Amino acid sequence: MRTVDTINQLLAQLPVGLSIGAVLLLAALGLNFTFGQMGVINMAHGELIMVGAYTAFVAQAWVGLPSSYALLVALPAAFAVTGLLGLALEAGLIRHFYGRPLDTLLLTFGIGLVLQQLARDVFGAPNVSVPAPPWLAGGLTVAGMHLPYARLFILALAAACVAATAYYLSRSRSGRRMRAVIHNRDLAAVSGIAVRRVDAATFFLGSGLAGVAGVALTLIGPTGPTTGTNYIVDAFLVVVVGGLGQLRGTVLAAFALGLLNAMVEPWSGASLAKVVVFAAIIVFLQLRPQGMFTVRTRALT
Amino acid sequence: MTPVAEPLLRLSGIRVVFGSFTAVDGVDLSVAENELRFLIGPNGAGKTTLIDVVTGRVRPSGGRVLFGGRDITGLREHAIVRAGIGRTFQTATVFEQLTVADNVDLAACYRMGPLRLLRRRRGLSDTVAAVLERVGLLALADRPAGVLSHGQRQWLEIGMLLAQSPRLLLLDEPVAGMSAGERERTGELLVEIAADHTVVVVEHDMDFLRRYARDVTVLHEGRVLTEGTVAQVQADERVQEVYLGRNVDVAAPLAVGAEGE
């Protein structure tokens, strides 16, 4: 009887885990480009997420779009805003620091601090909330589990972003060029690929995805200057566990960490959940130090 | 070529696979005590990979490495060094921020425990001074290794190797990119070292080979093509074909030929 109860309890946490996973996935998807593919530890990615969230806020509170479709406008708008911000960052600073990941970490953290303070000065320190569209109110009840529409929407959004990313990388011309540059930069350069343009495009896409993640976050909680900070380290952990630059690894790791968080929490309480997840990651790295998926190459790093 | 006594190093059936590419495909190789063995072959023949296998940098997908009768397959790199095998790298890697003396000193002190390592180095130990003298870098002992020329770096690396007094030395292309004068000097050094060490040299340079090699093993496409003295190997038609570069035409028949060994 006890085990049945436990299993039921865990099952009840399934939707929670999936939705945490979806949020992590959206946050980590952009990192898959900038960290995974270019080796840049962009701590400002969290602030780009925050900018995306405020874009959704601006669309309603300042521009005055009705909440029924403001979300749908905010998604592409946030993608463009954070994408361009990322582009500026790459062109202005980060491109001088390729191959020096730890320096990019400190550099972009500084930029993140500035962006946070800007947000505080522009929008004020208290959190703001963005009304969700009426059509996302309520939810489904499937087999005794309550699934809010907002969470389902985030799940669908994450799935769509993954599909688009996969399609882009494997099918489009510029996506293939991007992979070529990642695989062998010098060879790509002498093969006539404009390496600099590919770098910029990679950063634009990665940063744009942060904006999309930010808009999604407004559906599940209030937005504040430190919104992104709360997600950034978890998002980086997803990439670490998934394996550098591995899309399927990112997807699996995001949901694995999301589910683990959700399953551990009722059992140990919120305070220990993070510690347990951290310990689990260390144990996992004992088995697979390079993450779930790696490319075996001759070059040892 | 078959030594009478148990060889110092024996590789049997070594296979290395990178993804879908087979870099080493079933190599057997024996090196006797005090031998000076050259390992040659065109690009991609698997020479460096073979050294990587012996030194633990690459784990073979199959086969065994026996060193002094002991199975060292799959040991970690530093354990293999401690077993008595040292190596240099194709592009000499020395610690540029440290002085020349520090580089050699660290190499010499690898058996020290942590507590002794926490003491300072006072001057040059006899070993370090002797090694620096031997590779001709004594005058540069207190300079950072970063200022050394390409040739000097190779000598420093050889010096670091000597300071460890290994039973087996593996030199990966020691004269690549060197000037004629530097080659000469390296060759002399090699002869000196080989007098009282077992040495395996990977080398591309045929001139260097003719001057300094005794026994030669030729690798091609991950297999042993032939073994013998310099004269024997040079007379071998298959070796000439491989080195003349008619790769496209002869690749298939050669592979078959190698299998027939």
Added chain:
Amino acid sequence: MTSTSASSLSPAAAPARSRAGRLAGPAVFVGVLAVALGVLPAVLEPFRLNLVAQYLCFAIVGLGIAVAWGRGGMLVLGQGVFFGLGGYAMGMYLTLERVSSDPLSGGVPDFMSWSGISELPLLWRPFAHPAVAIATAVLLPGLVAALLGWAVFRQRVRGAYFAILNQALAAAFVILLINQQHLTGGTNGLTRFPTLFGASLYSADTKRWVYVAVVLVAALVYLAFRQVVRSRYGALLVAVRDGEDRVRFLGYDPTWVKTLAYTLSAMAAGVGGALFVVVMGIIAPSSLGIVPSLMMVLAVAIGGRFSLAGAALGAVLMNAAETAFSESFAGGWTYLQGALFVLVIVFAPRGLAGIAESAAGWWRSRRQPQGSSQ
């Protein structure tokens, strides 16, 4: 705690210097120590003196970061955890000292009574003894770092991965502290310590003695780490930083080399935290998380990560600047911090110590045009 280039840079810079040059470093060290012990207590009012002591606590943390990051190449972004472990261990002792002298407390700290705890939890009991508290403050951070370091370095997890794991540890640690309110005091942390070993912490006299103790500990840590970076192990650490894989082929296992440096840096952070509690009278989660940990690294980056003296000086300067600016214009201070991160990485990756070094080199080459050194 400053010196010239002497103690700082690559060991390679050392040999070309004259006898006077060799003695310059120790002379500066003794001079700084004399001023810190002889002059400052006499001229500064107790409040200012206490601030200097606080900066020195962070200087101790900075010394550890300089060893792990500057020498060992490990970007330690979770020093707040070790600082906190040291701080809480000492804070628990100070709390119990208050509780034991307060007949109304009922034997437990007030935040425990609020949570309905009437008996001291097992975890707290050993900390009634100062020796246990002090030993824990030094050894527990070292133990945690040793276990974590050994586990990840053994599997060759390094660089960015290691940095991110440190951040994750800091995040988890803070959440743990906040949510275990009945054990840790939650967001408020541990505070209000009237006495240390029976002496009033509010008296100017005690404050002066605390300051002297902090100066002496900082000097000791500096000397110990100076020995570490100048030893063969110090050279080995630099070798591991610049070519971990190459070091394996010298017969060393980089795992223990890195674990030791990481452990030492964690112990330094623990010592800094333990002293900080005594000096400031508070330890709380808000000074231990991801951002405070990064600030500890920023201070070292500004002072010069390759130089012990530079790292310590950077910590003192940054914390002094924080005192000066953060209250008057909080927002402006954050912009400045952000800008400093960018500026130091872009323009002065070797920090102030690097700038001083270049200036000294330029000065020497002017005086000796031929650069005759031998």
